[in-house]
Amino acid sequence: xxxxxxxxxxxxxxxxxxxxxxxxxxxxxxxxxxxxxxxxxxxxxxxxxxxxxxxxxxxxxxxxxxxxxxxxxxxxxxxxxxxxxxxxxxxxxxxxxxxxxxxxxxxxxxxxxxxxxxxxxxxxxxxxxxxxxxxxxxxxxxxxxxxxxxxxxxxxxxxxxxxxxxxxxxxxxxxxxxx
Amino acid sequence: xxxxxxxxxxxxxxxxxxxxxxxxxxxxxxxxxxxxxxxxxxxxxxxxxxxxxxxxxxxxxxxxxxxxxxxxxxxxxxxxxxxxxxxxxxxxxxxxxxxxxxxxxxxxxxxxxxxxxxxxxxxxxxxxxxxxxxxxxxxxxxxxxxxxxxxxxxxxxxxxxxxxxxxxxxxxxxxxxxxxxxxxxxxxxxxxxxxxxxxxxxxxxxxxxxxxxxxxxxxxxxxxxxxxxxxxxxxxxxxxxxxxxxxx
Numbered sequence: 001x002x003x004x005x006x007x008x009x010x011x012x013x014x015x016x017x018x019x020x021x022x023x024x025x026x027x028x029x030x031x032x033x034x035x036x037x038x039x040x041x042x043x044x045x046x047x048x049x050x051x052x053x054x055x056x057x058x059x060x061x062x063x064x065x066x067x068x069x070x071x072x073x074x075x076x077x078x079x080x081x082x083x084x085x086x087x088x089x090x091x092x093x094x095x096x097x098x099x100x101x102x103x104x105x106x107x108x109x110x111x112x113x114x115x116x117x118x119x120x121x122x123x124x125x126x127x128x129x130x131x132x133x134x135x136x137x138x139x140x141x142x143x144x145x146x147x148x149x150x151x152x153x154x155x156x157x158x159x160x161x162x163x164x165x166x167x168x169x170x171x172x173x174x175x176x177x178x179x
Numbered sequence: 180x181x182x183x184x185x186x187x188x189x190x191x192x193x194x195x196x197x198x199x200x201x202x203x204x205x206x207x208x209x210x211x212x213x214x215x216x217x218x219x220x221x222x223x224x225x226x227x228x229x230x231x232x233x234x235x236x237x238x239x240x241x242x243x244x245x246x247x248x249x250x251x252x253x254x255x256x257x258x259x260x261x262x263x264x265x266x267x268x269x270x271x272x273x274x275x276x277x278x279x280x281x282x283x284x285x286x287x288x289x290x291x292x293x294x295x296x297x298x299x300x301x302x303x304x305x306x307x308x309x310x311x312x313x314x315x316x317x318x319x320x321x322x323x324x325x326x327x328x329x330x331x332x333x334x335x336x337x338x339x340x341x342x343x344x345x346x347x348x349x350x351x352x353x354x355x356x357x358x359x360x361x362x363x364x365x366x367x368x369x370x371x372x373x374x375x376x377x378x379x380x381x382x383x384x385x386x387x388x389x390x391x392x393x394x395x396x397x398x399x400x401x402x403x404x405x406x407x408x409x410x411x412x413x414x415x416x417x418x419x420x421x422x423x424x425x426x427x
Contacts, residue, residue: 068223070222070223070227099302099305156219
């Protein structure tokens with residue numbers, strides 16, 4: 001799956017037997033394939049945005065927590081989630097936006113952190129998201145692993161990132177801020 | 180309109196107007212990193228505004244949604260702080276304005292995180308994380324400009340003096356705010372903490388700490404604005420008003 005697939009692809013209406021309560025694991029598997037539009041190597045599940053998948057009133061309910069209040073990807077993510085579930089046979093899934101408790105970078109999975117790193121984004125420090133770092137510590141360079149890095153700007157290409165530079169390999173990189 | 184709705188609109192409108200002021204820097208910032216930072220902060224505020232508007236719209240329950248509240252109300256209906264609507268000026272003005280606001284915003288959201296209204300508490304806790312970054316950034320810029328060159332110091336000192344009278348609203352509360360604070364819902368008066376925190380940074384930046392601002396005849400929280408808000412809304416609301424059926 002590529003970024004943009006969900007935006008422009010043609011959708012085929014689902015023609016099989018609709019899925020039900022017994023298929024919740026399939027819903028999770030499906031969501032694990034839905035990428036974040038801004039960081040397409042990580043799924044919305046590994047980013048910790050899917051808070052619950054439940055069955056009720058004869059339909060699937062998915063609770064989604066947006067990352068930042070003003071994240072412009074929020075609506076796209078909700079639509080992507082809805083369409084992905086419809087495409088595998090869940091009828092009229094209900095996507096609920098959950099703002100409390102607030103999303104934290106601590107909810108990013110180990111797999112998600114590794115994927116961020118492989119993509120060239122330094123993952124956020126664990127366990128400090130709830131407090132929001134007052135003074136961010138050194139981020140490890142995702143390219144060469146050096147800890148000799150410096151912050152260039154507290155804000156980066158998207159709300160969730162800061163801009164850093166590695167003093168050893170001299171490469172610039174994004175750091176996923178603790179939130 | 181209930182007191183709670185009024186209060187939510189004050190929070191929402193202040194965020195919204197500040198976000199719009201940040202937009203004006205797009206393509207005009209002194210450095211790329213600063214432009215990106217300001218757009219990020221503006222986006223956070225826009226998102227927070229929408230969350231408050233959504234809640235206000237639910238309470239109003241008169242068919243208006245968040246977009247309607249943001250784009251179809253006139254200046255006398257806007258409830259934002261006067262500080263927010265002041266022109267962006269030069270970078271010193273933008274910095275001082277944002278710093279005064281960020282300190283207030285951080286104090287208010289900290290208290291609102293413990294609001295007895297669960298919806299408010301949840302939204303405040305979410306916003307607080309973002310505002311912690313905002314406050315750190317604007318505090319650092321206060322020091323950098325204050326301790327920088329003669330010119331940056333002079334410009335920042337001028338900005339502080341010119342904006343200071345509008346800080347009255349940050350340190351004062353009216354009957355609505357007092358009532359909601361007593362009910363455990365609103366943030367109440369954060370004036371003392373605000374003055375202490377702002378004074379500390381001003382001193383560190385080598386700037387004079389002015390006497391506490393005094394009440395004057397304008398009152399943003401009740402819709403009596405300076406002449407600047409009308410122009411801001413005219414630009415911000417033009418498209419939805421000219422094309423009411425436009426959608427993305």
